Structure formats: C-alpha cells, structure tokens
Amino acid sequence: MTGAVRFPAAAAETKESTIGKNPAAVGQAILKRFASGDPDAIRELYRHYGRPVYSVAYSALRDRGLAEEAVQLTFLQAWKAADRFDVERDPAPWLYAIARRAAVDVYRRERRHQGRIPLESDADMAVLPESFESTWQTWEIRVALDQMSPMHREVIEATHFLGLSQEETAERLGIALGTVKSRSHRAHRRLADLLAHLREASA
Amino acid sequence: MKCDDARTAFLAGDEGQTELDHLSSCTDCRGLWASLDTYRRILDDPEFWQVPSPALEDRVVAIIGGPPGPTERPVVTSKRFNRRRFVLVGGVAAVLTVIVAWIGLRSIDGSDWKVAIPGTNEAPLATGVVEGWNEPGGTRVVLDIQGLAPAPEGSVYEFWFSRDDLHISAGTFVAPTNVELWTGVSRREFPRLWITLEPLDDDESPSGTNVMDTG
Numbered sequence: 319m320t321g322a323v324r325f326p327a328a329a330a331e332t333k334e335s336t337i338g339k340n341p342a343a344v345g346q347a348i349l350k351r352f353a354s355g356d357p358d359a360i361r362e363l364y365r366h367y368g369r370p371v372y373s374v375a376y377s378a379l380r381d382r383g384l385a386e387e388a389v390q391l392t393f394l395q396a397w398k399a400a401d402r403f404d405v406e407r408d409p410a411p412w413l414y415a416i417a418r419r420a421a422v423d424v425y426r427r428e429r430r431h432q433g434r435i436p437l438e439s440d441a442d443m444a445v446l447p448e449s450f451e452s453t454w455q456t457w458e459i460r461v462a463l464d465q466m467s468p469m470h471r472e473v474i475e476a477t478h479f480l481g482l483s484q485e486e487t488a489e490r491l492g493i494a495l496g497t498v499k500s501r502s503h504r505a506h507r508r509l510a511d512l513l514a515h516l517r518e519a520s521a
Numbered sequence: 522m523k524c525d526d527a528r529t530a531f532l533a534g535d536e537g538q539t540e541l542d543h544l545s546s547c548t549d550c551r552g553l554w555a556s557l558d559t560y561r562r563i564l565d566d567p568e569f570w571q572v573p574s575p576a577l578e579d580r581v582v583a584i585i586g587g588p589p590g591p592t593e594r595p596v597v598t599s600k601r602f603n604r605r606r607f608v609l610v611g612g613v614a615a616v617l618t619v620i621v622a623w624i625g626l627r628s629i630d631g632s633d634w635k636v637a638i639p640g641t642n643e644a645p646l647a648t649g650v651v652e653g654w655n656e657p658g659g660t661r662v663v664l665d666i667q668g669l670a671p672a673p674e675g676s677v678y679e680f681w682f683s684r685d686d687l688h689i690s691a692g693t694f695v696a697p698t699n700v701e702l703w704t705g706v707s708r709r710e711f712p713r714l715w716i717t718l719e720p721l722d723d724d725e726s727p728s729g730t731n732v733m734d735t736g
Contacts, residue, residue, distance in 0.1 A: 397584075459560060
C-alpha cells in the first residue's frame with residue numbers, strides 16, 4: 319500500500335492544520351512581534367516550528383547538512399516576508415509551504431552542482447524524488463507529536479523509532495507491561511485523532 | 522470491533538487478523554487504510570526521528586540578526602588540532618550563517634573589498650576570490666572558487682574569519698559554487714580568511730584540515 323493523501327498543493331490554504339488546534343501553538347503576541355520585524359520573535363517561532371521544518375527538510379533531502387541549510391533558508395525567507403504575514407492566520411501552513419520550497423531549492427541546487435542535469439533542463443528539474451511526496455504528512459505527524467505529552471511521545475518513539483516490543487519498552491522505561499500496553503494504545507489513539515483531518519481530506 | 526480500536530492497533534503496528542479483517546471489510550475504515558499505512562511508514566522511518574543540531578536555533582536567529590541566546594557557543598577546545606585552544610565567540614555577533622546559492626543571478630559589483638584566497642597543500646588546485654561588503658553589524662562575503670571539489674559526504678566546508686586564535690565561523694557549504702555567507706564581525710578586526718573541511722560532528726572548532734587560506 320502507498321499513501322493516498324493528496325494535500326500539499328493546497329497546504330497554504332488549509333485551515334485544518336493540527337497546529338491551529340493546538341493550545342500551545344505560538345501565541346498571537348509573538349506573531350505580531352514577528353510580523354512587525356522584532357528579531358526576538360524569530361527564536362520563539364523557531365522553538366515552535368523548527369522541528370517540523372527540519373523534519374520536512376530532512377525527510378525530503380535525506381542529508382543533515384542540507385536539511386539544516388534548508389531550515390535556515392526557511393526562516394530567513396519567512397523573516398523577509400514577515401511584513402506580509404497575516405497574524406490572524408495560522409502560520410503553520412505558511413511555514414510548511416516555505417520549508418518545502420526551500421528544500422526543493424536546495425535539492426535542485428545540489429543536482430546542478432553535481433552536474434547531473436544541465437541548467438536549462440527545466441523538465442528534469444521539475445521531477446522531484448519520492449522523498450518529497452509525503453512532506454505534508456511528515457509535517458503534520460511531527461506537529462501532532464509535539465502536541466502530545468512526553469509520556470506518550472516516549473512510548474511512540476520506543477515503538478516506531480527504536481522498534482522495541484512492548485516487553486522491551488516496559489523494561490526500557492521501567493514500567494509494567496500492562497502500563498505500556500495501555501499507554502501505547504492511548505498514545506496511538508491520540509495520534510490518530512490529531513491526524514484525523516488528514517485522513518478525512520484523503521477519503 | 523470498533524473502528525477506532527482497529528485503526529489505533531494498525532497505527533501502533535499491533536494489528537492482528539481481527540483488526541485486519543475489520544479494516545478490509547468496514548466501508549469507513551477501508552478508505553482510510555492507505556492513509557494510516559502512510560503514517561505508520563513515516564513513523565517507522567528512522568530518518569523521521571532525526572533531530573537538528575542544538576546550534577541550529579542560534580544559527581537561525583543569527584541569520585536575521587536576532588539577539589544571542591543563553592546557550593550559545595561555548596568556549597571549546599579543539600580535540601583535533603594539537604590541543605590548541607580555539608575560542609568561538611558566543612552571541613549573534615559571533616557566528617552568523619547563511620548560505621544562499623545565487624545561481625548566477627547576483628552581481629558582485631561594488632564590493633567594499635576583494636581578496637584572493639589560494640588553495641593550501643590540502644587543495645593545491647583550488648583558487649578563488651572573496652568579495653566582501655561591510656554592512657551594519659557584520660560582513661557579507663561572496664566566494665568565487667575554482668578547483669575545489671564538493672565536500673565529501675559526511676562533511677562540509679566552513680569559512681572562517683580569524684585573528685590570532687580567535688576564529689569566527691561565517692557558515693558552511695557543500696559545493697563551493699555561488700556561495701554567499703554572512704558573519705557578525707568585520708574583516709578589519711578579523712583579517713585572516715580561511716576555509717576548512719569539517720566532519721559533520723558536534724565539534725564546533727576548526728578541524729585543522731585547512732583547504733584555502735588568505736594567510
């Protein structure tokens with residue numbers, strides 16, 4: 319099975335971002351400071367969205383150095399456009415769109431520098447690798463995880479990143495197996511709920 | 522079997538035959554199965570869990586000229602450079618990194634200064650020119666380099682402004698073509714310009730692999 323969600327093209331217009339429903343999302347006061355050109359606000363913005371931006375860049379580029387470069391470009395471009403940012407709107411789709419664009423730019427620059435395609439080959443440059451296909455879902459999953467409690471994130475990370483069984487997770491976290499089972503169920507249920515809007519969009 | 526339970530079990534990778542039967546037979550769940558599979562595939566990808574380096578926050582802030590944070594660059598000692606102490610100035614004025622590929626669109630006329638940067642024994646075929654613009658709060662430089670191969674995988678080039686043992690990074694790049702960098706210091710204060718090849722590790726001091734140097 320492959321992912322069937324069709325979304326990124328409309329990302330900049332969506333009002334369904336999980337960030338928008340997140341009470342811990344960046345406050346409007348910070349957004350106003352950002353939009354008015356207050357450089358202090360960029361650190362706050364990074365602390366809220368730096369990880370999702372990095373996740374998008376890394377998942378697309380598969381290179382730490384290039385991904386970090388794309389993150390820097392993302393926030394630089396967001397900063398340059400800050401005076402046009404509508405503080406009444408959720409910044410997440412806007413930042414996602416900038417992040418993906420930055421990753422595409424870095425990817426194409428690298429291809430040019432590697433001499434794999436001539437500069438004038440626009441048709442070839444329009445083709446992006448498969449790693450760019452799921453960047454919106456990657457963004458939303460990262461944002462969703464950031465909204466969850468550390469306890470729930472911990473068990474999800476143990477399951478998916480570390481690939482631990484529930485028994486191994488219990489041992490690693492120092493909790494009872496039954497606790498791991500119930501916590502894992504609640505964590506994944508919560509994650510599924512946070513991603514429900516994406517499923518609905520693809521249905 | 523409830524839909525939510527079947528979906529949750531699948532997302533967690535705990536699905537059994539009962540859950541699979543439900544997902545394939547339930548009209549509502551069948552349509553969402555592909556999406557759930559995508560989420561699970563992303564979660565199972567170790568690359569998804571990669572974290573950016575802690576220094577990235579400061580670099581992002583530095584790009585736009587924001588104030589330094591409390592955890593910025595510590596004083597470090599190079600482990601690879603004959604125990605020589607390198608002091609990396611903390612703060613926004615210390616390290617500002619921006620890497621922009623201009624792809625031939627940018628004119629480099631009107632710079633405030635220009636200096637040749639020859640290759641060292643590590644890169645004897647490399648030649649280049651660094652052009653600089655003195656700007657409020659720092660210096661913008663554009664590198665025009667020939668004869669230097671792109672950095673090998675797992676490494677980057679890093680451009681330094683130095684005075685004695687004080688080394689200020691202006692940023693990193695992979696391919697030495699059409700690179701623009703910015704730093705919060707001036708060439709008048711830090712006259713030596715040099716480029717090192719750096720492994721992608723947590724050591725923020727110069728590696729000692731000096732590939733180009735104005736001397």
